[in-house]
Amino acid sequence: MANQSSSTVTIRPARNVSGALRLPGDKSISHRYAMLGAIAQGRTRLANFSTGADCASTLGCVEALGARVQRVEGNGVEIEGTQLRAPSRPLDCGNSGSTIRMLSGILAGQEFSSELTGDESLSRRPMARVIEPLSQMGAAIESSSGRPPLRIRGARLQAIDYKLPVASAQVKTCVLFAGLLAEGETHVEEPVRTRDHGELALRAFGAEVTRQRTRASIVGGQTLRAIDAAIPGDISSAAFFLCAAALFPESNLVIEDLLLNPTRAAILDVLAAMGVRASMIKVEERYGELMGTISLQSGRLRGATIAGGQSALLIDELPVLAAIAPYTEEGIEIRDARELRVKESDRIAAVAGNLRAMGAQVEEREDGLRVPGGQQLHGSEIDSRGDHRIAMAFAVAALRAQGDTLIRGADSARISFPGFFDMLERIVER
Secondary structure (H helix, E strand, O other), rough: EEEEOOEEEEOOOOOEEEEEEEEEEHHHHHHHHHHHHHHOOOEEEEEEEOOOOOOOOHHHHHHHOEEEEEOOOOOOOEEEEEOOOOOOOOOEEOOOOOHHHHHHHOOOOOOOEEEEEEEHHHHHHHHHHHHHHHHHHOOOEEEEEEEEEEEEEOOOEEEOOOEEOOOHHHHHHHHHHHHHHOOOOOOOEOOOOOOOOHHHHHHOOOEEEEEEEEEEEEEEEOEOOEEEEEEEEEEHHHHHHHHHHHHHOEEEEEEEEEOOOOOOHHHHHHHHHHOOOEEEEEEEEEEEEEEEEEEEEOOOOEEEOOOOHHHHHHOOOHHHHHHHHHHHOEEEOOOOOOOHHHOOHHHHHHHHHHHOOOOOEEEEOOOOOEEEEOOOOEEEEOOOOOOOOHHHHHHHHHHHHEEOOOEEOOOHHHHHOOOOOHHHHEEEEE
């Protein structure tokens, strides 16, 4: 790999992937622990906090709301909980949809007004999905045609029984956070099960949250207490390295202290079904979250069909699975993933366009893709569209391509994973 500038990276083909990695803290957990730590009693200490810019945006927002935030050695963070106060300026969520959606639930129950804003990409993302339930609970929210900035006038919230029209862990968490501050018992029903970090985080901080199948409930008025926790490695980031290893029959990759939450580990199930051998060792539970060490060896790489609830569980990993699909024997088909259209970029169009640029046949659909197997990609120029997951997905695909691949907008990877390209280079053999 050679860096021409911060915005372009050249990926050279590899012959194998091997080594051991330890990844930065999981972003989903980091966001939620930081937000709850800001309103809990006492000082929350978090080891291995995410290094990504999105989680830094969350820390900046809670600090602007009055919580004392201190960075400590080794990616640690300490947050002194407080009674939140009105911010003196708009809260900058950067590129983070997680920050603006989940923090809205907490701000809706405050006795002050606040404004949440973000960068150009975030300003195009739909927010009606959080505006609707929070408005039903009593908050007054103004937006730009359902998009940021959001101006929230907090209120004494009333509990609701809400059915999510679209499966979204961020929206579920938003409503549960608001329910913590509401009068009565709030219920959230999902169309399919999504990641449960919101429920587990609330329990970690001492709240009682009940769950029956796809229905989660919380009683308002509960007091949160600070925690001392080590955040496991981010499995969505691990997906890129797991898929890179899957491309090479002689690969041998170990990832230590990795998040193994069942609602997030679907990537391991898919890769196993495709022929990748993965074993888990030293598995343990911390605050309800499973973590452990993964050892992975690849072999013949079959195909897969991903649809329904599995698409919701794999929403962050779908781009990299699609990017390696040409190298599989049977190809990969992705359905029921229209949510990809409204991420940092239109990820369905971005994946299809970049695969075609590398010489692949792709069938693009409204809610997914079908990528035939048995194809050989060639090096090309990749447009990340400013989307971190697209940049990283095609860095992986480029490892088996014929010729070098130039990735434009590679600096977008710093949003979720600043050290990604260096870490990828560390396990690549040429």
